[in-house]
Amino acid sequence: MARIGLRIFSQINRPPKALIDSFAGIPAAYIADNLNHTSCMDAKIRPVNDIPLLGPAFTVKLRPGDNLMLHKALDIAQPGDIVVVDAQGDLTNSVMGELMVLWAKQRGIGGFIIDGAIRDIGALKKTDMPIYAAGVTPAGPYKDAPGEINVPVDCGGVLVHPGDILVGDEDGIVVINPCHAPNLLEKSLAKSCAERKAKGDIASMAWDRTWLDQALKERGVIIENRNFPRTNVHAPVKIIVNETDHHIDALAINISMDGILLQAEQQLEPDLSIRLCLPEELGNIDVAAKVTWQQGNNIGCRFVDLSEDNTRAIFDLVLYLHLQRNPG
Ligand SMILES: O=C([O-])CC(=O)C(=O)O
Numbered sequence: 001m002a003r004i005g006l007r008i009f010s011q012i013n014r015p016p017k018a019l020i021d022s023f024a025g026i027p028a029a030y031i032a033d034n035l036n037h038t039s040c041m042d043a044k045i046r047p048v049n050d051i052p053l054l055g056p057a058f059t060v061k062l063r064p065g066d067n068l069m070l071h072k073a074l075d076i077a078q079p080g081d082i083v084v085v086d087a088q089g090d091l092t093n094s095v096m097g098e099l100m101v102l103w104a105k106q107r108g109i110g111g112f113i114i115d116g117a118i119r120d121i122g123a124l125k126k127t128d129m130p131i132y133a134a135g136v137t138p139a140g141p142y143k144d145a146p147g148e149i150n151v152p153v154d155c156g157g158v159l160v161h162p163g164d165i166l167v168g169d170e171d172g173i174v175v176i177n178p179c180h181a182p183n184l185l186e187k188s189l190a191k192s193c194a195e196r197k198a199k200g201d202i203a204s205m206a207w208d209r210t211w212l213d214q215a216l217k218e219r220g221v222i223i224e225n226r227n228f229p230r231t232n233v234h235a236p237v238k239i240i241v242n243e244t245d246h247h248i249d250a251l252a253i254n255i256s257m258d259g260i261l262l263q264a265e266q267q268l269e270p271d272l273s274i275r276l277c278l279p280e281e282l283g284n285i286d287v288a289a290k291v292t293w294q295q296g297n298n299i300g301c302r303f304v305d306l307s308e309d310n311t312r313a314i315f316d317l318v319l320y321l322h323l324q325r326n327p328g
């Protein structure tokens with residue numbers, strides 16, 4: 001029986017090449033959106049060059065700082081394989097450099113993803129092989145062991161099995177379970193179409209934004225359109241609609257130079273013109289206003305057509321209330 005920590009599985013199941021190749025050119029982000037935010041390697045795994053990555057995973061688990069098993073992997077990985085290295089994110093010693101990459105290229109290896117450090121970065125930036133890594137250091141590796149080849153590994157916070165399909169670009173890496181690949185491919189192509197349409201809509205100013213206010217509303221967000229700081233109050237206010245004698249009783253919650261937040265039982269349409277009679281404790285001010293919004297019992301009102309006297313009176317009131325609540 002193979003010894004744990006010292007195992008090499010040289011054979012892996014690779015998905016059909018045609019299935020892998022069908023992901024060529026699809027941005028990692030479009031695929032990620034169809035994985036519900038799972039299976040993306042974390043942001044520390046960065047591309048060293050701008051070569052897109054695509055291929056089946058050939059996994060290597062290293063003792064941090066030790067690349068003996070990675071050297072062996074270079075000799076047995078197949079052309080097109082992406083060598084995925086779990087060095088436990090350790091950045092003390094590099095586990096790969098220029099010579100290893102030159103050898104990997106000679107053997108037709110498809111690329112590297114290394115959750116650890118690399119070196120000889122100047123040369124690796126210029127190579128035409130995709131390389132992604134968590135860091136760079138000139139410190140060299142040990143060549144000792146343990147280490148394993150083609151066991152499930154953790155790379156960039158994602159579990160990677162040998163034979164998983166890897167897609168990488170300047171955004172990072174997504175890991176695809178081959179069983180999910182056909183369905184994911186279909187959805188990712190649909191996402192490509194949707195993004196193309198969105199770009200056209202943006203260019204023609206026809207981009208649908210209605211969902212946004214709806215989402216904010218569902219989350220109870222209140223958009224304040226006032227320019228002035230408000231002061232909390234608690235006082236009865238009469239709302240007069242259509243200049244009739246009939247009035248609606250409301251409670252003032254806060255007030256600013258711009259408007260007032262009231263609470264009342266009645267539904268009032270946005271844009272409705274009203275008159276407000278503020279009580280003595282709010283300066284006995286009689287002022288025209290417009291309903292700007294209503295959510296439940298809360299009604300936002302904006303003062304309109306403020307006369308000079310009313311502007312002065314509201315200014316004095318807001319200042320007085322402010323000083324009263326913030327003495328000194
Ligand atoms: O010494 C090592 O194993 C890593 C290295 O720098 C190279 O491959 O050039």
Ligand SMILES: [Mg+2]
Pocket residue numbers: 097098099119120
């Ligand atoms: Mg070197």
